[in-house]
Amino acid sequence: MVGNVGNDSGSSTIRRRGSGFGTILSTFGIRQAAATSGENGTLSGDSNSNGAQPIDITRNGMHTQMSNPVPNSPNGVSESAPGAAVGGVSNMITNNILGTTPFDSSEQPSQLTGALSAPVGDSALTGNHLPINLVLGQIETNGNGGNNTNDIHHIPLTSPPIHGTIPQNGQALKNVHHFIYPAVRPASAPSLHLDFAPDWAQPEAADDETVRNRKDKNGLFTLRLTAFIDNSSAGNPGFYFDPIIRTAGPGSQLVIGRYTEKVREAISSIPEPFHPAVFKSKVVSRTHGVFKVDDNGNWFVKDVKSSSGTFLNHQRLSQPATMSKDFLLKDGDILQLGLDFRGGAEEIYRCVKMRVELNKSWRRKANAFNKEAIQKMKALQKMTSGTELEDCSICLSKIKACQAVFIAPCSHSWHFKCIRQLVSKTYPQFVCPNCRAVCDLEADLDSDDEDEDEEFVDEDVYSPNETLDTRSRLSPINDEGTSFFPSMNRDSRITHPPIPEQEDEYCNDVDGDIRMLN
Amino acid sequence: MSRIVKEYMGLQKRLQTPEFSWISFLAPVDDDDLSEWVCRFQGPSESPFEGFELGLNITIDLEKYPISGGPRVLFEPRTVAHPNVKWDTGEICLDLLKDAWTPIYTLLDVVGAIRDLLADPGLDSPLDLDIAQIYDADYEAYVQIVRYRLEEARLARV
Amino acid sequence: MRGDKETTNWLNKSLMKQARQKKLSIIAVGVLSTVAVTVGYLLYLYRGQRNPNIRDVKPKSKCYVLTQDLFDKIENWQEELSKDSVMLVLPEVAHLGNHLKLQLSSIEHKIVIFNNSSAVWSAVRHLKKYELVISRDKTSDMPVDLRRYVGQISHI
Numbered sequence: 023m024v025g026n027v028g029n030d031s032g033s034s035t036i037r038r039r040g041s042g043f044g045t046i047l048s049t050f051g052i053r054q055a056a057a058t059s060g061e062n063g064t065l066s067g068d069s070n071s072n073g074a075q076p077i078d079i080t081r082n083g084m085h086t087q088m089s090n091p092v093p094n095s096p097n098g099v100s101e102s103a104p105g106a107a108v109g110g111v112s113n114m115i116t117n118n119i120l121g122t123t124p125f126d127s128s129e130q131p132s133q134l135t136g137a138l139s140a141p142v143g144d145s146a147l148t149g150n151h152l153p154i155n156l157v158l159g160q161i162e163t164n165g166n167g168g169n170n171t172n173d174i175h176h177i178p179l180t181s182p183p184i185h186g187t188i189p190q191n192g193q194a195l196k197n198v199h200h201f202i203y204p205a206v207r208p209a210s211a212p213s214l215h216l217d218f219a220p221d222w223a224q225p226e227a228a229d230d231e232t233v234r235n236r237k238d239k240n241g242l243f244t245l246r247l248t249a250f251i252d253n254s255s256a257g258n259p260g261f262y263f264d265p266i267i268r269t270a271g272p273g274s275q276l277v278i279g280r281y282t283e284k285v286r287e288a289i290s291s292i293p294e295p296f297h298p299a300v301f302k303s304k305v306v307s308r309t310h311g312v313f314k315v316d317d318n319g320n321w322f323v324k325d326v327k328s329s330s331g332t333f334l335n336h337q338r339l340s341q342p343a344t345m346s347k348d349f350l351l352k353d354g355d356i357l358q359l360g361l362d363f364r365g366g367a368e369e370i371y372r373c374v375k376m377r378v379e380l381n382k383s384w385r386r387k388a389n390a391f392n393k394e395a396i397q398k399m400k401a402l403q404k405m406t407s408g409t410e411l412e413d414c415s416i417c418l419s420k421i422k423a424c425q426a427v428f429i430a431p432c433s434h435s436w437h438f439k440c441i442r443q444l445v446s447k448t449y450p451q452f453v454c455p456n457c458r459a460v461c462d463l464e465a466d467l468d469s470d471d472e473d474e475d476e477e478f479v480d481e482d483v484y485s486p487n488e489t490l491d492t493r494s495r496l497s498p499i500n501d502e503g504t505s506f507f508p509s510m511n512r513d514s515r516i517t518h519p520p521i522p523e524q525e526d527e528y529c530n531d532v533d534g535d536i537r538m539l540n
Numbered sequence: 541m542s543r544i545v546k547e548y549m550g551l552q553k554r555l556q557t558p559e560f561s562w563i564s565f566l567a568p569v570d571d572d573d574l575s576e577w578v579c580r581f582q583g584p585s586e587s588p589f590e591g592f593e594l595g596l597n598i599t600i601d602l603e604k605y606p607i608s609g610g611p612r613v614l615f616e617p618r619t620v621a622h623p624n625v626k627w628d629t630g631e632i633c634l635d636l637l638k639d640a641w642t643p644i645y646t647l648l649d650v651v652g653a654i655r656d657l658l659a660d661p662g663l664d665s666p667l668d669l670d671i672a673q674i675y676d677a678d679y680e681a682y683v684q685i686v687r688y689r690l691e692e693a694r695l696a697r698v
Numbered sequence: 699m700r701g702d703k704e705t706t707n708w709l710n711k712s713l714m715k716q717a718r719q720k721k722l723s724i725i726a727v728g729v730l731s732t733v734a735v736t737v738g739y740l741l742y743l744y745r746g747q748r749n750p751n752i753r754d755v756k757p758k759s760k761c762y763v764l765t766q767d768l769f770d771k772i773e774n775w776q777e778e779l780s781k782d783s784v785m786l787v788l789p790e791v792a793h794l795g796n797h798l799k800l801q802l803s804s805i806e807h808k809i810v811i812f813n814n815s816s817a818v819w820s821a822v823r824h825l826k827k828y829e830l831v832i833s834r835d836k837t838s839d840m841p842v843d844l845r846r847y848v849g850q851i852s853h854i
Contacts, residue, residue, distance in 0.1 A: 418547065419546070669820075670820040674821055674824070678817035681812045682817075687807055
């Protein structure tokens with residue numbers, strides 16, 4: 023039913039609110055897929071359903087209960103009313119340069135797997151939320167008013183706008199799909215279209231075992247982006263962002279772009295691992311690029327006509343406002359979005375540089391080293407004090423491999439995350455919360471004195487029942503003979519309020535794995 | 541699992557031990573909301589509070605606990621006469637609850653410290669100057685005043 | 699007949715007069731209301747000072763400061779101390795206090811025997827009972843600020 027207005031009221035709503043509304047939508051216009059006519063409107067599990075329903079993202083961020091099919095709601099396309107979700111983006115996109123969108127063909131996509139109104143932040147991250155399809159559009163103003171339909175044809179290279187979201191007042195959409203499939207791609211969803219870049223690495227064949235290893239426990243592939251900060255460089259240090267971790271099933275496509283209010287609304291109900299990769303930098307285009315992942319867990323990046331360019335390991339992917347090919351990513355690649363504007367004096371004008379890590383490689387690498395490190399720590403603790411390596415007395419959880427640990431000179435240890443606030447509060451002094459020993463974290467670390475080792479006291483191994491405060495350790499003496507750790511000399515008893523004993527009852531290790539998405 | 545949940549889980553066991561037999565109970569008001577707790581415990585021996593049961597109301601800021609802040613603890617208002625307790629509100633002046641708080645303290649530690657405070661007031665920072673003066677000048681009268689208040693509170697609960 | 703000019707003048711003047719009157723009345727109202735509010739506030743403060751703790755007002759709580767004099771004057775201590783009351787026994791009549799403690803064993807917690815007289819006044823301050831019952835001869839010993847901590851002082 024291409025071109026047929028499934029809901030006249032919908033489009034007319036848009037038309038009516040055209041001028042004010044359309045102009046307001048100057049950035050990411052989150053449009054839902056257009057409504058199709060009635061037979062495609064239902065969401066329930068019959069063959070007629072449109073399956074992977076796009077989220078009905080309205081400007082108010084209101085969402086429908088996907089589990090209650092609302093066939094062909096007249097408000098399906100309007101921006102402000104919640105209305106029913108609509109399906110059938112499919113038929114609208116005919117020449118889609120971006121590669122296959124989930125509903126490109128006239129096939130019926132498979133049905134929705136679950137309600138999209140599942141709570142955000144559901145740590146189970148099952149397929150309940152998936153598949154997700156957002157259409158992130160970018161209005162390109164043509165300046166002149168006039169009939170909308172005409173202007174569609176003026177837009178080169180982009181797919182025609184989805185029916186129903188007909189732009190008004192000479193504005194057109196450059197639509198970029200952000201779709202996340204679950205672990206098992208809907209059967210009818212077409213396979214990902216990849217346009218390999220010549221003179222670039224091609225994906226290698228991978229056996230089932232390898233592919234399985236790449237997936238996480240939910241069967242999804244993961245991608246981690248960490249800000250590439252260079253404090254040493256003469257220019258600006260770079261654009262900082264908290265590490266981004268995203269998961270997606272095979273065949274998915276993640277949008278890379280700029281963070282705007284509309285994006286925020288659109289993604290507010292989706293769990294974070296399925297969000298697009300958006301950054302608060304003005305040199306990043308609203309629709310800048312996409313990540314794609316194929317069935318084997320190979321990740322690709324593509325520039326979707328960004329204005330300031332995308333660089334993979336310092337190599338530009340395409341000319342400005344030009345679609346690029348799909349470039350295979352490898353673990354550890356450096357990806358840069360845009361170029362510094364005005365030298366990047368302000369953070370919002372900085373290009374975004376990031377390190378790309380694929381399929382949880384950051385976790386696997388850690389294991390070998392850290393398991394040993396923890397074992398050594400435990401052995402050391404036992405040797406010197408006769409007690410087991412204790413749990414972090416702050417969060418009461420075990421100190422395990424792959425965790426960042428802070429060990430004080432008094433040998434008490436905690437997760438860095440738990441102790442950090444205490445450390446920064448009184449830096450450079452540090453008062454051990456367990457034994458109240460004071461130490462200077464800025465103390466000189468060098469010592470030329472080769473006899474230093476002899477000055478360490480042979481500590482008596484004390485029984486586990488003894489309270490922690492009675493331990494003390496001689497501090498290294500520098501050349502002037504003054505102690506760096508004034509309160510930690512051999513003879514002092516450190517006074518403090520009663521210290522609780524740490525007992526094992528707290529150590530019920532229900533947690534298991536490190537939270538990947540932390 | 542958050543720290544307060546871990547504490548709650550460990551508490552059941554610890555409260556059974558003889559070390560904490562003086563705590564009648566220490567539990568959240570509502571299992572679903574770990575920000576409000578209530579405690580009733582026996583007053584310390586060798587103090588005017590001996591033989592009486594005291595009530596505490598504990599509020600925890602779940603965002604901050606335990607790293608950025610400790611629990612907010614108040615006696616049941618108008619039950620405890622003590623140099624470091626404000627009579628009308630039950631507010632307690634204890635360093636552990638203020639600047640001496642570190643994240644390794646637990647609710648049990650806090651209740652224990654409060655119990656110790658009952659037996660050993662700190663006269664350098666009194667919240668109730670009059671009671672502090674009585675404690676200082678006439679300990680036996682202090683004992684009687686404290687007990688008067690506790691008796692009255694006990695009778696009121698009945 | 700007045701000329702136009704005169705008429706305008708006269709009109710202007712009367713308008714101005716009206717305006718002025720209006721202004722004056724507004725000012726008057728303003729002044730009056732300010733005065734009223736101030737007076738009311740002062741009254742409230744004054745009353746508040748007299749009764750620092752409305753809480754203790756309810757069934758008039760009492761604080762007795764025991765002296766020989768007071769002891770003699772009251773017939774039935776059991777009844778006196780039955781409601782919300784407390785008895786502070788001055789050091790000089792500690793023996794009377796002990797006697798009463800034995801006699802009124804069910805309410806003996808309400809009797810507090812002091813060794814130090816200054817502590818007695820601190821106790822009065824702490825207890826903040828509504829009515830302080832004290833014999834006349836002891837009023838001179840009372841600290842001046844005590845009045846702020848009780849609602850009413852009854853001299854027996």
